[in-house]
Amino acid sequence: MTDRHPDDGPPVRDQERNLDPSNLESERYQYARRFEDLLAEDDDDALSQLARELSPADLSEILRPFSAEDTVRVLRQLAPEPLADVLAEIDARSTTAFFLLLDHDEIADILEEMPSDEATDVIAELDEQAQQAVLEAMEAEDAQDVAELLRYPPESAGGLMGKEVLSCRDEQTCGEAVAALRQYDQDELAEMHYVYVVDDREHLVGRVPLFRLLLTAPEAVIATIMETDPLYVEVDLDQEEVAQYMMTHDLTNLPVLDHRQRLVGLITVDDVMDVMEDEATEDISRMAGVSVEEFGEQSPARVARSRLPWLLGGLAGQVGAIMVLRHFEQSLASMVALSFFIPVIMAMAGNVGIQTSSVVVRGLATGEVDYFHLGRHVLRELATSLMVGAVIGGCLFLVCGVIVGDLHLAWVLAVAMLLVIVFAAVVGTGTPLLLHRAGADPAVATGPFITTANDIFGLLIYLGLATVMLSLGGAAS
């Protein structure tokens, strides 16, 4: 099943454990099914064999949709080294559940196998007392790195970085720098592509790409061959800005400095890719009115509890819409056809609000929209919405003319639709821009909040206009 190329695969591949990237989903599904069967049969030997057959990366992906309990049963079959790699990738709930089965020494042994940043993420899931006990059980050097990383906020550059970084002094020679590389574990070296250069005060002054060490005579002094003025970030920079910075400059390694400009760690691009995926999930969640926590959650009760606040907020907002309609009770009673078009007015206001706000939210996230030019964006949306409103209003005029056959009502609808669309576009564009300027996350505004505001004002515009234009006998209740 894992044999990708039965006919023309090169013969040197004696053992094939990587899944076929062109058929990944179905290969993973077949493995997932086999795991499910073995879990049901309680066949630990076969489970162990199957788990060892896969690379840690594939195994962690296959286990994603599994419950914490089932994940733990698979993890128990693994040796410490692949186990460390899998634990670094799977979700926090499964890790926590797994660690409940182990004593502190066993946890410490696993964490020592991990890069310091991943060990920190894992240990952060434990309570403070357990953290202390595990740190005491770890080797002093590893424990010191992890203890330092635990002090940084998880969403900062300090929380992302690892302590593993190649560095040398500016006055050393290339030969000395290469000799120093031999101290490192080969796995650790795999992600590091530069030797960072510090001066006698431990300040970062340059970097040397590994290929340059290869091509330079051993006696050359580092200071003469290094690239000066390397890009860096400080420990307290927000992770989203770190990700944008690495992406803008196409960096795979980014050194992190403390407030005294001393080199304290290194961020690698794989950490940043996880940040980008998480941030996109966060934006989508906020637009849709769900909590990030519910991703991967299995219990319907917990999912319901995480969704209810958004819905109850929406319900509270809709009480406003109920009050608007009650206010226009007399108009609605004297012309039932008015109520036929409530859904279309609301839906169009909602659609335009979501379109405009998500363009702004995404544009702010990617740098496409510049929030300092607030007025310019709002003006551009105003022009766009006038055109859109005229077209949709015209279509609604025709729809009403054909279905209800009342041209007066059709006029009211067309004008109301135009006004509602312009209003929704301005609210949808302006709200996230104002929020961003005020330092809040603009994505919060998108979705439920803007939709509710547009619903209420849309109904006010529509029914107010209808009552006045069709002389439906005053709106007083």
Add this chain to the structure above:
Amino acid sequence: MTDRHPDDGPPVRDQERNLDPSNLESERYQYARRFEDLLAEDDDDALSQLARELSPADLSEILRPFSAEDTVRVLRQLAPEPLADVLAEIDARSTTAFFLLLDHDEIADILEEMPSDEATDVIAELDEQAQQAVLEAMEAEDAQDVAELLRYPPESAGGLMGKEVLSCRDEQTCGEAVAALRQYDQDELAEMHYVYVVDDREHLVGRVPLFRLLLTAPEAVIATIMETDPLYVEVDLDQEEVAQYMMTHDLTNLPVLDHRQRLVGLITVDDVMDVMEDEATEDISRMAGVSVEEFGEQSPARVARSRLPWLLGGLAGQVGAIMVLRHFEQSLASMVALSFFIPVIMAMAGNVGIQTSSVVVRGLATGEVDYFHLGRHVLRELATSLMVGAVIGGCLFLVCGVIVGDLHLAWVLAVAMLLVIVFAAVVGTGTPLLLHRAGADPAVATGPFITTANDIFGLLIYLGLATVMLSLGGAAS
């Protein structure tokens, strides 16, 4: 202004051109303002000086919100080398506009400065005749690489990869492999961290990390020190799957093979980060009912044209809602209060639909949701929605009791709300899963489509239930 650390910055940084990452947005804004002023003053000398002061990466970010015309005026001030870097990053419209000012030889000179994958992206914006002319003006070797890359679909592994890849034969020695590195440009080497090993049939058989070349004696044979069975993808794999694959395995370099297993190119992680950002933008766009093309678009008429199809589709769907209400005209006429609750029923159906569908869409994108277990997800959502529906229905009962004071209507509302929420959750969960299974993009289903379906069925459930439970004299029109 660009001096980050006036007090404690290391003195070796004689020339500071990198923007401060902790204050990026405001620094970029200040540069943008200065560019705007200079563009207004038509001061080409100052414009040129300012553009040269910035790194290409920062300059391309600062120019993002600028119009194509203004961008071109800045680009004209640049020397070929930074220009090539900026062109690789800015949007296609500006590139096309800029190239209209140049003849084919000038374009060819710029493209020769670029990595082959970026040169291909840029040349792909030209029409076919211009492409041919530019390719003929380029140096033969560069032209051949670009012409080959142009043949691959832009969203495939072949479209992402560059032709720049370090390779050697398995029977060469380390010393020979290092000597071969000297042929490459230092800029090209910066992104390459492995030497890929091929056998006499050009089949990929291994890879050697650069650090291992550093630590190995020059006379060692490559085949004895290489890592065998390296991960790879084939040229026609979709770019989204390439991105997921690199992310799962934390790769910075991924070799690309043709159908005969020969090494034909290399994908670097910076390309994949762009793909991830684009795919997230695409998902958000589809959820919100906007086209990806409108990002960065300046003309309101073009934006309006790209948004109208979604809105007209929504309008067509809402005609269904109008027909439903017309069908229940008699019920609405005999009880005006019924219409007060149309917005809240619709809004809740919409919110639940967006919540459930975006959780599925995002889960499918990240691998959190496994689409083979369709039934399990729908069952879980059913349980969740029963709880959510009971709570929201209960609240609506209270709201109706207090505002309208009609307990019969309150009962109808509570039951209708529960049913509508359960229905919306099942549709919101099931539709993207079914679409995904059928090979379509599940994100298309989210947003306008699901909302419209939920609106119509929500109204049918609510008004049908009210007509029956409150004996509002038949729904026949």
